[in-house]
Amino acid sequence: MLQHHDICILGAGPGGATAALHLANQGIPCVLIDKAVFPRDKVCGDALSGKVVNELKRISPNLPALLGEQQEQLPSWGIHFISPAGHKLSVPFRYEYDPERDVPSGYISKRIDFDNFLIEEVKKRPEISLLEGIDIATVERTAQGFSLSDKSGEQLFNTRLLIAANGAHSAFARHHAGIKQEPEHYCAGLRAYYRNVAGLDQDNFIELHFLKDFLPGYFWIFPLPDGYANVGVGMLSETVSQKKVNLKKEMLRIIETHPEFKERFANAELVGDIKGYGLPLGSKKRVISGDNYMLVGDAASLIDPFTGEGISNAMISGRWAAAQAGLCLQQQNFSADFMQGYDKAVYNRLWKELKLSRRMQRLLDYPWLFNQVASKASKNKALAETISCMFTDLDLRERLKQPSFYLKLLFN
Template sequence: MNHDICILGAGPGGATAALHLANAGHPCLLLDRAAFPRDKVCGDALSGKVLSELKRIDEKLTSQLAAAPMQVPSWGIDFFAPNGQQLGIPFKPDFNKNTDRAAGHVAKRIDFDNFLVEEVRQRPEIDFRENVDVARTERTATGWQLLNKAGEEVATCRILLVANGAQSEFARKVAGHALEPDHHCAGLRTYYDNVTGLSPNNFIELHFIKDFLPGYLWVFPLPNGQANVGVGMLSKTVAAKKINLRQRLDEILTTHPTLAPRFAQAERLGPVRGFGLPLGSKRRPLSGANYLLLGDAGSLIDPFSGEGISHAMVSGRHAAIWAAQAVAKGDFSPAFLKNYDKAVYNRLWQELRLSRVMQRLLNFPSLFNIVANRAVNNPTLAETLSAMFMDLDLRERLRQPSFYFKLLFGRK
């Protein structure tokens, strides 16, 4: 069956695109190889940017998420520098948990992705099909043909929105997104019960440990006293130093002077699972003839924090806009669809560049310590670190020379 718009992948990017199309009255076909709810290896943090994108889909979604038992509200970030300096940055200064709406949440991806999919199921404009494995895509005179493993046609479409994740074969073979170790992160994630010392305000923790740099370890609180725990490091470094991430994760949790006591009685829940993250530290093409790349398939993951959900949702929103315009104009050319690239990078590129700088800082522990020590007394630097996880538009302040002076020298 022929469709104007087909979306591959019902994760946050694909679901967001489908929901925005539905809001605008445009029908679409949404395909996913899995049946929901399904797990996705991730850090599970939902930043303020995620909440902002939910609100753009439907105002009620943020309230529904906040009321859901699958999540905990998170009020900030604890950065731990290599010298042990703890830098606690609330998402909102002087927050009041009794009256303020949380600026972030933590929820397992199996639950959050299903939360979006349940909304997708309510929309008659979306033809949502699960357990559909698109094994191959073929160019046609008018768009794309989608085929299953048996070579049978699943559907055809005029424009294909590719949101099928970091391992997207389409992104690799058609769009030319090669795996570049300097722009790719290797990560591990597992779940624990009974980790002590978690923040009473559910601050997410990022630990930058001296003998593990330029990697980092995270501890994110979850409902029912559980925690998402993992490590991430540039694939280039993992290969060059022949680092066994699973071994290092175990070593840190059993020997680190601060973390070991907190994990002494903790119980690991299930296996340690690995994943790869194509980072947005390099500007890559996000479109071509009759297609757009969304989220992880577009290599849009934050190079410093590893956060990808909000960027997937931002790209999903813009993909819906430009796919609808392409259909309206009957123009699916690479030249026209470049407008999608411009829109996404106009929103995200300055932040991605700043995160790349922060990522490189991890190669210099002493410099990182100076930044952490300075941030304790420098509100501008603290706010900037916080803004990387929020929906605070950094573009204007990054264009102002005075911002950099305050960033380096400001104390008030």
């Protein structure tokens, strides 16, 4: 039977679930649709930054503590960046911390577990109609909004406002919003789960390795509960195509032959398959809304170009989509012009950060400079602390744009 709704959210990952929960907090009903049945896996790096924790707090103040109680997560206290020359730059999420006393700023949790954690919150809210196992095959414009149909062509839903949060391969984003996959703004990634990887950080720092024979790509190791680790590689699609890189072959080569990783993986066991996925990067501003719709998360191409983080930006965009949806209902205005308030809010929050991350990504074109920064920081506590703060303080990160920053590094 055809259902009519003011708001339909397509995709119940972190972006869609966050939008639904914020709508519920406003007392606004919505229908949340996903083709999968939860819990379901999602190929990802599995890291949850401090920004994710902050977004959970915005949904409900008790959610970060509730996440911390889950057996399926590990508290994480920072990131190790390893330069092409092997210099380790350690960036704590907060510079001084006590793992025994302080509340973690970040976590690591498999997406099958974290996404289900959010879905369990969704199920508690009577304002949200969660529909799982519904595969929307076509979305067509109507006089009042959009019509959603299944593979058989049966119309299932009419909605005045569609929030498309259905991921990197969103057909709606391509066909209705005109979002194109551009190799210079898209990253190809592989993810695998290994058990018994040696040498993981005792405070569960995640590791990003920029290897000189794999630039401008990176290799990562993220610790997980029960002796597991998320292991993967990422590289710009533009480079993969130009250099004809076989990512799976390269990933296995790194694990099997690199002097450090050969030893660390000597007794490790691959669990399951090596899986690939795409990361639409937020290194370019796009129009992410239009008449009767908004794009959220990966569908809006909001992944950090340097770290590959997408979960927090998906949740941030979900929060602003809910805020804009409330205004649309209040003013009965679903026009593209009015919806631009959503684009402005999202980019006011994220663009400065995304632009600077793009600049940091470009540092990989100058490995000698990356080596110099990491080498100096590994020996200079004040510099290390400054760079650590750059990951949370955008004004400090602006210094990365200034040639004087690098001149001082090179000649001091």
